[in-house]
Amino acid sequence: xxxxxxxxxxxxxxxxxxxxxxxxxxxxxxxxxxxxxxxxxxxxxxxxxxxxxxxxxxxxxxxxxxxxxxxxxxxxxxxxxxxxxxxxxxxxxxxxxxxxxxxxxxxxxxxxxxxxxxxxxxxxxxxxxxxxxxxxxxxxxxxxxxxxxxxxxxxxxxxxxxxxxxxxxxxxxxxxxxxxxxxxxxxxxxxx
Amino acid sequence: xxxxxxxxxxxxxxxxxxxxxxxxxxxxxxxxxxxxxxxxxxxxxxxxxxxxxxxxxxxxxxxxxxxxxxxxxxxxxxxxxxxxxxxxxxxxxxxxxxxxxxxxxxxxxxxxxxxxxxxxxxxxxxxxxxxxxxxxxxxxxxxxxxxxxxxxxxxxxxxxxxxxxxxxxxxxxxxxxxxxxxxxxxxxxxxx
Numbered sequence: 001x002x003x004x005x006x007x008x009x010x011x012x013x014x015x016x017x018x019x020x021x022x023x024x025x026x027x028x029x030x031x032x033x034x035x036x037x038x039x040x041x042x043x044x045x046x047x048x049x050x051x052x053x054x055x056x057x058x059x060x061x062x063x064x065x066x067x068x069x070x071x072x073x074x075x076x077x078x079x080x081x082x083x084x085x086x087x088x089x090x091x092x093x094x095x096x097x098x099x100x101x102x103x104x105x106x107x108x109x110x111x112x113x114x115x116x117x118x119x120x121x122x123x124x125x126x127x128x129x130x131x132x133x134x135x136x137x138x139x140x141x142x143x144x145x146x147x148x149x150x151x152x153x154x155x156x157x158x159x160x161x162x163x164x165x166x167x168x169x170x171x172x173x174x175x176x177x178x179x180x181x182x183x184x185x186x187x188x189x190x191x192x
Numbered sequence: 193x194x195x196x197x198x199x200x201x202x203x204x205x206x207x208x209x210x211x212x213x214x215x216x217x218x219x220x221x222x223x224x225x226x227x228x229x230x231x232x233x234x235x236x237x238x239x240x241x242x243x244x245x246x247x248x249x250x251x252x253x254x255x256x257x258x259x260x261x262x263x264x265x266x267x268x269x270x271x272x273x274x275x276x277x278x279x280x281x282x283x284x285x286x287x288x289x290x291x292x293x294x295x296x297x298x299x300x301x302x303x304x305x306x307x308x309x310x311x312x313x314x315x316x317x318x319x320x321x322x323x324x325x326x327x328x329x330x331x332x333x334x335x336x337x338x339x340x341x342x343x344x345x346x347x348x349x350x351x352x353x354x355x356x357x358x359x360x361x362x363x364x365x366x367x368x369x370x371x372x373x374x375x376x377x378x379x380x381x382x383x384x
Contacts, residue, residue: 031273043362079222168381170235189360
């Protein structure tokens with residue numbers, strides 16, 4: 001299983017945001033939607049061995065964590081509005097301490113980064129990390145930030161973890177996921 | 193200058209499509225919007241040396257070609273709805289045989305693939321092509337298709353052109369662009 005987690009620092013945590021304003025009132029939800037896309041989609045197929053976690057830290061009810069499971073998700077199309085609609089649905093059901101399924105393959109629970117790190121040993125994708133092409137073993141679980149840097153508190157939680165970089169420039173989170181998955185695909189398929 | 197061209201076989205050619213239904217009535221315009229994003233965006237910056245051409249082949253007035261110039265474009269945000277709004281604006285102005293600017297850095301003209309190939313020597317991104325990592329020189333201009341295969345007529349126009357592949361699996365067009373740009377970035381920056 002490969003896992004990605006993306007921190008959405010302003011991302012809405014209520015189920016009433018407008019699908020017509022994902023960058024604005026939904027708190028750059030468009031970024032998280034594109035990360036769901038890049039984590040899970042192949043051409044005309046899904047990556048069934050990938051999970052994508054979204055850590056939503058915006059108003060009105062932070063923190064919440066969503067999980068999109070490539071092996072179980074249904075009703076997901078590649079466009080931003082499609083994943084946003086599933087996110088909105090997940091945010092509209094009662095949220096407890098354990099993951100609860102809102103639509104097939106989409107789950108929501110209360111809690112954010114510290115809880116997720118207790119469950120899964122995430123590495124960090126970071127411009128200053130080791131080049132993924134030089135890494136003898138690639139990480140199974142990687143965490144990224146949205147358009148904002150990780151906060152000092154988040155960085156403290158991540159201290160000492162392995163860090164990896166995908167290239168010489170700072171890229172959007174979804175582009176970074178695409179490039180890492182390409183490196184994984186190549187190694188798993190014997191292309192390198 | 194690096195150039196990408198994407199063929200949108202069903203993509204709307206009139207300026208009245210709904211921004212709320214890019215995959216449906218706009219003819220998978222969401223794919224083309226994501227290709228504009230992956231061609232032009234760095235984190236908090238634009239790739240000013242990239243041009244993205246969209247060949248729109250859907251109703252009601254095919255073919256039209258749009259150009260997004262990374263060096264000149266304004267009012268473009270990364271979300272699909274933002275590029276879709278600029279596309280719709282471009283499709284709503286009178287369309288002639290030469291490129292005409294609709295908003296800063298976005299241009300539209302009548303005509304499709306054969307006209308574009310007469311101007312620019314595009315290679316093809318194709319699962320069956322040469323691995324980009326093995327290519328001594330990377331192409332300056334690459335053409336991709338949307339969710340549909342190139343038609344026999346399009347394939348005939350492209351016969352004999354160099355073909356490149358980015359990895360072992362068939363990927364969405366925007367993911368393919370991201371991976372090729374990463375390879376270009378690495379070579380230009382001396383990361384390889």
